Amino acid sequence: MSICSRNSGAALSVALLCAAAPPALADDRMARVLGAALFERAWVPAPSSTKANDGLGPLFNARACVSCHEGLDRWPVATDADGVVLDETLVLKLSDEGGRPDPAYGVQIQTAAVPGFAPDGLVHVGEGGYAPHALARGPLGEETRAGARLAPALRGLGRLEAVPDDVLAATADPDDADGDGVSGRFVGRFGHKAHAPDLATMTAIAFATDLGMSTTHRPAPEGDCPDAACRAAPHGGDAEIPEITDEIVSLVAAYLAAIPPPTASAPDPEGAALFAEVGCAACHTPALPSPGGPVAAYTNLLVHDLGPGLDGGATEPGIASTEWRTAPLWGLSRALANGAGLLHDGRAGRVVEAIAHHGGEAARARAAFEALDPQAKARLVGFVEGL
Template sequence: MKRFVIAGLIGIAPVQSHALDEAIGRALFRRAWVPAPSSTLANDGLGPLFNARSCAACHTTLDRVKVETDAAGIVMSDNIALRFSNASGAPDPVYGRQLQTSAVSGVMPEGRIVMSNGCYKPDALAYGDLDPQTRTGTLLAPALRGLGLIETIPDAAILAMTQEEKPDGVRGRINWVTDSHGQKRIGRFGWKASAPTLPEQVEQAFHLDLGMSTLGRPALAGDCTSAQKACLAAPHGGDETTPEISGEIVSRIAAYLASIAPPPVAETKRAGERLFAATGCAACHRPSIPGKDGPVRAFTDLLLHDMGAELDGGATEPGVASTEWRTAPLWGLSRALANSSRLLHDGRASTLEDAIRLHGGEAARARTRFEALNASERQKLIEYLRSL
């Protein structure tokens, strides 16, 4: 037996490295980071610009939840981000890749997010106007269940899906990502499939959401730009050779995320399941993909698909069109609906029917088939989706 104390976690655990990593990772996921310099060096380095003080602040549960706003429409919760880019995916020259709504002492937050006319928008920008070429895009914090199973899907299985003949003009492509070692990898995590592994997804979150450096993303000032002098001059919790967040911390948070079980599989509603396939939804939202330990029933193909102008996200990433999205896993959809979360990447849909009707591009023919269903058939398909 081994006694351990970290981030307020005290207990007795058997000496099993994976279980210990998961337990420590859970505590680190919940840890509130503080600005440097602090009396507790292991906790500092937050910012200078940031969106949240902990991973758990953006993911208050492991499921997707409603974005909270006040009476004036100002966003009060941390489970939403506004991204900035031009048409090619380059960040805004002043505000960087993401609007940071909080800052350490002596640095001005970049602005705030407001809900206006059904859309989330930047407001009270502190460093002047956005570049005329900059587009804004909204991303809601996704559910975190089952990520470990997605990581077990072999690259060969994803490659094989790109070679299959698909109906209705459905294509789908891999987002090849250059990792921190300079290697081309298959992206599988994130709205744009921009992270090939869970550790790299964790590093992205530290960089953009908490403003903290890691081995893979060593910028000490996070998303600060050369135009933000106070941010660049603020104290940091690391230096050019020692990041604020060590590789060990990243790997343990990733181990915790990988340990979170997927949502339980509901009893199959056969009629709705048949309609899901017949309309063409399953061409992208594949009910299962072979994993190393058995089928992964995530209802995705992990590929990028062009969804047309209806789902243009505005801001994007290099090499990915603003209309391209990784097929979102549908497992856990019932939990999101129970939490009153709006749907799609930016919450623009309030109902499943609205979400389906916004599917254009490669999904246009599936949408047409859905619209052609009679009322009874349509209800059966919606009930099936609600059961996932």
């Protein structure tokens, strides 16, 4: 049964869309419209009068997906006068060196809670970066490391998902067989650590870790809450039906997949040549082939070790804390215009600062950039900042 033919409670505009379009096209469009509405929906704690909306928490960072991804772009982090983070654009991840969560606080600091529960605590930024603050259940585990992550821009994800796995696997060189110092691994394609293979998984992870809502991908109804009291709290699902159904996950993923890539000014050929010459393109591949045409995202979607200067503290299982998925550079000009900062935690205000933090597999490219004369360096920076 198609979305248009089932009783989905669609708004009049969606019903008219279905009536005006061919069945397959209408079904696809309606999935995107419903996915957008679910992306913006504010979820509530269970039990509520509307079971379809409940299941939030008990601990969470946001009530809606859009809270972390306003405007689909990357944004700066708001703090108060004391340095306490005030918004949902940043989360503080937790893990030991092997990617195992903190025994008391789980995979990240949850800064909000439903009535009757205390949040994990707050996130504070100081000279040493972001750190947990005012923790509710004592200190972190002895082996736990913290690491801040900025919510990424969400434009063009469907194009990245369309790149075939075999294309990415073919570009990987985990043992650096060609001796160029770059040894990328194909792990997944979404998330700072490439820990999500597709948009559905990425969506399910966000529901579980940021909103505390279960899916078939992440069935624990308490979300990111190791405490026994959380497991005993009221939940919006049960053992057979999760709080967030597969259909909801699919609809949100369909909406994300349909968001077009960011637009940019026409690239400077000389800047593009310098980008390749110094070695940036070894990881930030200008375009990847896909059935729908080249995906000009400036990434190879592989995981690379960028050295101790970019040790992110917390990590995912099987991925070192210094390893990162190559960040797509399309839309970088929008992030700079928003004042969002670059890298995983926004520590770099400009491209030159971001390059300075690159080591490990990127050390040769950084050295080549630093060896450029001032005019060529400015040309290359201008090219990257225009993407």
